[in-house]
Amino acid sequence: MLEIKIPLTVPLSKQREYRKNFNLATAGSGSLLLFAGDQKVEHLNNDFSGSGIAKEDGNPEHLFQIAAAAPIGVFATHLGLIAHYGADYPKVPYLVKLNGRTNLSKNTDQLLSKAWLSVDDVVDFKRQSNLNILGVGYTVYLGGEQETKMLKEASEIVREAHKNGLLAVIWMYPRGKNVNEDNIHTIAGGAGVAAALGADFVKVKYPYDKKNKTAAVDFKEVTSAAGRTRVICVGGNKQEAKELIAYAYSQKHISLSQGLAIGRNLHQRPLHDAILLATALALIINHDATLEDALAVYSGKKKIERHRHSDFLGLF
Numbered sequence: 001m002l003e004i005k006i007p008l009t010v011p012l013s014k015q016r017e018y019r020k021n022f023n024l025a026t027a028g029s030g031s032l033l034l035f036a037g038d039q040k041v042e043h044l045n046n047d048f049s050g051s052g053i054a055k056e057d058g059n060p061e062h063l064f065q066i067a068a069a070a071p072i073g074v075f076a077t078h079l080g081l082i083a084h085y086g087a088d089y090p091k092v093p094y095l096v097k098l099n100g101r102t103n104l105s106k107n108t109d110q111l112l113s114k115a116w117l118s119v120d121d122v123v124d125f126k127r128q129s130n131l132n133i134l135g136v137g138y139t140v141y142l143g144g145e146q147e148t149k150m151l152k153e154a155s156e157i158v159r160e161a162h163k164n165g166l167l168a169v170i171w172m173y174p175r176g177k178n179v180n181e182d183n184i185h186t187i188a189g190g191a192g193v194a195a196a197l198g199a200d201f202v203k204v205k206y207p208y209d210k211k212n213k214t215a216a217v218d219f220k221e222v223t224s225a226a227g228r229t230r231v232i233c234v235g236g237n238k239q240e241a242k243e244l245i246a247y248a249y250s251q252k253h254i255s256l257s258q259g260l261a262i263g264r265n266l267h268q269r270p271l272h273d274a275i276l277l278a279t280a281l282a283l284i285i286n287h288d289a290t291l292e293d294a295l296a297v298y299s300g301k302k303k304i305e306r307h308r309h310s311d312f313l314g315l316f
Contacts, residue, residue, distance in 0.1 A: 033259060
């Protein structure tokens, strides 16, 4: 297993649990494939019904079916959904998203998304439900008038998560008047803020632009700025599976990112296709597969043998 530098905010009594959660989430690789299900709140039903979206995506259980069958690191969603479906999907590795806001308000200067519940609430739920809850997640909007409130809350959440041996993942999104959220320099600044908060992973935008031939190299500024906080790239809008797999490979091997966070690119697909795509991505992110092998697995030219969640015995 990977040697982990445990943050000093994790007490000695919780270091074993923190190490276990980290290794489970990353399949012992240090890199995280995060399946995002918080879009039920963030994007309302726009991402779950319409042209090009699998019909089964209209039902929230589709998210849990993917999370149970695909080799993801964590499934990030809100506690209410986990409470409703967790008993039927007890082996899924969960990450509880603590805050959320809809996309109805267009006032980016006043963006404020306070936590719905505390880390202590999550710890109590984990104890009561006996589910496999590995960490918590929280979104920060940089650049608006409410920034300081969110940073204070984020700092407290990271500290409380570590006190309980849980992972802390920050969604870091620069927003507001005169803020270019697609600028690499700005994204790198946000990654540095996540490092200052003490986050284990930070989820940031990646420039998915076919015309930008230097995007992967330029993005190294972001991974460098984050230091020991590991950068995971958003998957963005649904795109061709083979293109996303190629992006994941360049993100890891050129940008030096340590994971990928995808929602629409999995749940908008039928279950079988979502599992194949997640498997190909996990081979790259967690198991150092070549791009050729990952693409061959997705296309069905190669098969893999699995005996446990996120565990591969090899290609054949």
